[in-house]
Structure formats: structure tokens, C-alpha cells
Amino acid sequence: xxxxxxxxxxxxxxxxxxxxxxxxxxxxxxxxxxxxxxxxxxxxxxxxxxxxxxxxxxxxxxxxxxxxxxxxxxxxxxxxxxxxxxxxxxxxxxxxxxxxxxxxxxxxxxxxxxxxxxxxxxxxxxxxxxxxxxxxxxxxxxxxxxxxxxxxxxxxxxxxxxxxxxxxxxxxxxxxxxxxxxxxxxxxxxxxxxxxxxxxxxxxxxxxxxxxxxxxxxxxxxxxxxxxxxxxxxxxxxxxxxxxxxxxxxxxxxxxxxxxxxxxxxxxxxxxxxxxxxxxxxxxxxxxxxxxxxxxxxxxxxxxxxxxxxxxxxxxxxxxxxxxxxxxxxxxxxxxxxxxxxxxxxxxxxxxxxxxxxxxxxxxxxxxxxxxxxxxxxxxxxxxxxxxxxxxxxxxxxxxxxxxxxxxxxxxxxxxxxxxxxxxxxxxxxxxxxxxxxxxxxxxxxxxxxxxxxxxxxxxxxxxxxxxxxxxxxxxxxxxxxxxxxxxxxxxxxxxxxxxxxxxxxxxxxxxxxxxxxxxxxxxxxxxxxxxxxxxxxxxxxxxxxxxxxxxxxxxxxxxx
Ligand code: C2O
Numbered sequence: 001x002x003x004x005x006x007x008x009x010x011x012x013x014x015x016x017x018x019x020x021x022x023x024x025x026x027x028x029x030x031x032x033x034x035x036x037x038x039x040x041x042x043x044x045x046x047x048x049x050x051x052x053x054x055x056x057x058x059x060x061x062x063x064x065x066x067x068x069x070x071x072x073x074x075x076x077x078x079x080x081x082x083x084x085x086x087x088x089x090x091x092x093x094x095x096x097x098x099x100x101x102x103x104x105x106x107x108x109x110x111x112x113x114x115x116x117x118x119x120x121x122x123x124x125x126x127x128x129x130x131x132x133x134x135x136x137x138x139x140x141x142x143x144x145x146x147x148x149x150x151x152x153x154x155x156x157x158x159x160x161x162x163x164x165x166x167x168x169x170x171x172x173x174x175x176x177x178x179x180x181x182x183x184x185x186x187x188x189x190x191x192x193x194x195x196x197x198x199x200x201x202x203x204x205x206x207x208x209x210x211x212x213x214x215x216x217x218x219x220x221x222x223x224x225x226x227x228x229x230x231x232x233x234x235x236x237x238x239x240x241x242x243x244x245x246x247x248x249x250x251x252x253x254x255x256x257x258x259x260x261x262x263x264x265x266x267x268x269x270x271x272x273x274x275x276x277x278x279x280x281x282x283x284x285x286x287x288x289x290x291x292x293x294x295x296x297x298x299x300x301x302x303x304x305x306x307x308x309x310x311x312x313x314x315x316x317x318x319x320x321x322x323x324x325x326x327x328x329x330x331x332x333x334x335x336x337x338x339x340x341x342x343x344x345x346x347x348x349x350x351x352x353x354x355x356x357x358x359x360x361x362x363x364x365x366x367x368x369x370x371x372x373x374x375x376x377x378x379x380x381x382x383x384x385x386x387x388x389x390x391x392x393x394x395x396x397x398x399x400x401x402x403x404x405x406x407x408x409x410x411x412x413x414x415x416x417x418x419x420x421x422x423x424x425x426x427x428x429x430x431x432x433x434x435x436x437x438x439x440x441x442x443x444x445x446x447x448x449x450x451x452x453x454x455x456x457x458x459x460x461x462x463x464x465x466x467x468x469x470x471x472x473x474x475x476x477x478x479x480x481x482x483x484x485x486x487x488x489x490x491x492x493x494x495x496x497x498x499x500x501x502x503x504x505x506x507x508x509x510x511x512x513x514x515x516x517x518x519x520x521x522x523x524x525x526x527x528x529x530x531x532x533x534x535x536x537x538x539x540x541x542x543x544x545x546x547x548x549x550x551x552x553x554x555x556x557x558x559x560x561x
Pocket of ligand 1: 313342
């Protein structure tokens with residue numbers, strides 16, 4: 001199967017015309033990999049397989065029944081894009097973010113890197129850089145409305161991949177969702193990659209890189225000035241106007257301003273330490289849980305996604321229930337600050353990999369590596385890209401301005417170092433409480449199957465608190481915090497070892513109930529609290545937003561090597 005593409009010789013054509021050219025010639029594209037696609041389509045049809053087994057299972061039960069049949073998520077078929085439905089009411093959504101229709105695509109080959117693109121920290125960007133970025137965004141907004149590189153079309157790319165508008169190839173009953181799972185980092189890396197190349201092409205600058213909003217560094221913890229200037233094309237009126245400079249970005253934001261404003265910066269730094277170090281020792285905890293064909297959406301978000309990332313989205317978006325633009329997935333891409341925000345998320349991925357030393361930096365599971373997505377590139381060609389190509393930003397041709405990583409040393413300290421807090425607390429044990437609705441603070445005792453572990457044991461196995469069956473509606477902003485052996489009961493003090501972390505979720509336009517999970521690393525935390533030898537830990541779950549709508553299925557301690 002020879003891979004060929006009719007040669008693309010229109011680099012001198014004005015961009016607006018190129019899209020019309022691309023549309024006319026769409027049938028000329030030939031996938032390099034068609035056979036392979038067909039094979040995997042034919043491989044099996046899950047539901048037929050089930051009928052063959054005489055089972056009465058729904059496809060949603062499949063992952064647990066037939067784990068061996070998992071396959072990578074395949075690039076969606078654009079003809080199978082639907083406006084999306086509120087799955088609870090069956091009503092169609094009032095937004096349509098399906099991309100310009102095209103059936104044919106080419107497999108994307110990473111172009112050789114001739115010149116690196118440079119992504120500056122937004123707060124350090126020069127006047128010249130800002131002028132270029134503004135110009136590029138202006139040109140993007142001026143492209144014809146149906147050009148896939150047009151500003152709104154690009155915003156809709158995000159909407160389409162997060163709003164359950166695409167069917168999963170191979171399982172029509174399930175949809176594609178690239179959030180709250182292990183595709184969060186790679187999918188957004190590709191999204192920014194093409195966005196950046198489109199902007200660079202529009203201003204004819206092959207070294208153009210997106211700015212990153214350095215919100216993990218006190219020097220970058222306000223909305224960068226270039227985005228806050230109401231005369232700039234980078235401005236978006238649909239934001240929380242109380243959060244324009246000099247308001248300090250709150251990485252624990254949950255719809256309400258911080259109770260202890262003087263603590264925002266120390267909170268932010270210890271939160272970053274937890275997300276990037278303490279709870280991010282295992283690939284699954286940093287990247288998010290496995291999601292492949294046949295999986296229900298939202299198997300579980302990684303530390304950064306559910307923490308600082310979600311907080312910054314809702315901190316920027318309007319202070320309304322639905323939070324447009326940034327505070328809601330379907331509209332987030334309509335704010336240029338989205339790209340500054342995600343350029344930092346993308347940078348944190350690289351930082352995390354660098355901090356890993358010799359430890360594995362990415363999955364080797366082919367269900368991750370071979371996952372594919374479709375994007376329109378800077379020449380308006382529909383291209384199919386692989387997750388396996390995202391692991392190294394240098395190979396992708398861009399690098400970040402070097403900045404300090406201040407949170408590395410912000411290990412939270414224990415407020416109270418005391419053993420046996422759990423056993424004298426009088427809290428009920430976990431097996432008597434779940435499932436439980438989080439319309440109130442819930443305290444429970446969780447047994448530790450192993451205690452007094454040696455240094456060696458701890459090196460070999462991480463003790464993790466697994467919170468499972470977190471049942472939420474995807475259309476609601478929700479957040480709860482988790483504390484361990486905490487006696488002071490001020491849920492708004494977060495820079496202490498007793499604070500273990502959070503679950504939070506940004507709303508989508510679609511509404512459907514999902515069951516998700518998180519895991520929190522305990523090794524370091526138990527040492528800090530001096531309760532290594534305790535048989536139980538006292539876990540406090542504090543609803544912060546939308547608690548009436550959260551049910552928790554269960555909590556247990558597990559050991560993972
Ligand atoms: Cu795709 Cu920050 O969201």
C-alpha cells in the first residue's frame with residue numbers, strides 16, 4: 001500500500017484560498033495506512049462478540065469482562081459526528097461543534113525540525129512578541145468561517161473532542177472523550193501543536209511558539225497582561241472580571257474566592273508539589289486512567305488535570321453556573337488564554353518527565369501509543385496523528401523558555417504529628433458508610449492492610465488511597481477535598497501534610513452520569529504525620545462544590561509497585 005499524497009504545492013497561495021483548494025481536492029488524499037484501519041475495524045465487533053457468547057451484557061460492562069480485547073481509541077469518523085445529546089434528558093445540545101466534513105486524511109509524519117519554535121513565558125514576553133501573537137490571532141479570526149483553521153473552528157475542535165460528539169470507532173454505543181483519562185496530555189499537545197503552526201504560518205514565522213502562562217510560579221500567578229488588555233484580539237469578555245490583574249491566580253479555586261487570601265501563594269506551591277511529585281509517582285496517577293475502545297468516558301483524571309488545570313479554567317471563566325468561556329469545556333477554546341493555560345500544562349508534562357530521572361516517563365501500552373486523532377494542520381489538510389509521537393516536545397520542534405520551578409521544595413508540613421488519631425476519633429469504618437452522598441462532610445476510618453512497612457517495602461510499593469465509584473454528572477462543576485488524620489477541621493487551609501488532595505471536574509455541555517476514580521499517594525504523607533504504625537487512617541471528605549451531586553462508591557488502601 002504505497003503511501004502517496006498529491007503533491008502539495010500551494011505554499012504561496014493566500015491562506016484563505018488554500019482551504020477552498022483543500023476542500024475541492026479532498027478526494028485526492030489517500031491514507032497511508034488504510035489497510036491497517038480496515039483490519040482494526042473488522043477485528044471484532046464487540047456486541048456481535050457478546051451475542052456470540054450468548055451474553056446479555058451491555059457494551060458498558062465490557063472492559064471488566066473482556067480486558068484482553070481492549071484496543072486503542074481510533075481517530076473519529078467525521079461523518080459520525082453528531083451535535084451531541086444531553087444523555088440524561090435525551091435532548092440535543094444547543095451547540096454544534098462538528099468540524100468541516102472530510103472523510104479522507106493523511107497519516108501525519110513529524111516534519112524534520114529545521115528551526116525550533118520557542119514558547120516564552122507570557123509574563124516575560126517582549127512587546128515584539130506580543131505584537132506578532134496578536135497579529136496572528138487577528139488573521140486567524142479573519143479566515144473564512146468554514147476554514148478549519150478559523151478561530152471558531154479551532155475552538156470547536158476542543159468542543160468536539162470533549163462533548164461526546166464523536167462515536168467511538170468499534171463501539172457505536174460509546175463516545176470519545178479525551179479528558180479525565182490518560183489522553184489528556186497527548187491530545188492537548190497535538191491540539192496546541194497545530195494551533196501554533198497555524199498561527200506561525202499566518203504571520204509567516206516558522207519559529208513562532210505559543211506563550212505559556214506560568215501560573216505555577218509566583219512571578220506568573222496573575223493573568224498575563226497581554227490577555228487582560230481589552231483592546232487586544234487576545235481579550236475575551238466572557239471571563240470573571242474580578243480575576244483580572246492584580247488578582248492572584250488560585251490553584252485551588254472552586255467557584256468561590258479564597259477564604260485566606262494571604263495563603264494563596266503558599267497553597268499554590270504546595271498544591272503543585274502534590275500534583276507533580278507526591279501523588280504523581282505512577283504513570284496512571286500523573287497521566288490519568290486507561291481509556292480505550294469500549295471504555296466508558298471519564299475513567300479517572302490525573303493529578304494536574306483534576307487539580308490546578310481545572311481550577312485555572314474555572315478561575316478564568318465567568319462567575320456563572322456554566323462558567324463560559326474558559327470554565328466550560330465546550331467553550332474553553334474560544335478564549336485565547338486557553339492556549340496560554342494549556343501551553344503551561346504542556347510544559348508541566350515536560351518538567352515532570354525531566355524530574356523522573358531514570359523512571360518510566362510514558363506508557364508502553366499500545367492502547368496508549370497507537371491511539372489516533374484527527375486534526376486539520378496549518379495547510380488545512382486533515383491529518384491523523386498518533387499519541388506515540390507526543391512523548392518528546394523537542395522532536396515535535398518546540399521548546400520552552402527556561403523558568404524556575406519553585407514548588408519542588410514545597411513539601412507540605414504536618415500541623416499535628418500524632419499517631420492513633422484515627423482509632424480515637426469515633427468515626428465509622430469504611431465498610432459501613434459507602435456508597436455515600438457528599439451533601440455533608442464525611443469522616444471514615446480506612447483500614448491499612450499493611451503497617452510498619454520498612455524503607456525497602458516503601459521503595460518497592462507505594463501505598464495509595466483509592467477513591468472509587470465517584471459518581472458525578474458531567475454537566476456540573478464539582479469538587480471535593482480529602483484530608484487525612486486532620487484534627488483542625490479548617491478545610492480552607494491546604495498547605496499542610498494533612499491535606500491529601502482533591503477531585504474536581506470542569507463542566508461539559510452534555511450531561512451524563514459517569515463513574516470515575518482517583519488515587520492519592522500515602523507513603524510520604526504517612527511519614528510526615530507519623531502514623532506509619534497505625535492500623536487505620538481517618539479520612540475526611542469535604543464537599544467544596546456541587547456536593548449534593550457527588551456520590552462516592554468506596555475507599556480503600558492499595559499497594560502498587
Ligand atoms: Cu481540554 Cu483544559 O481542557
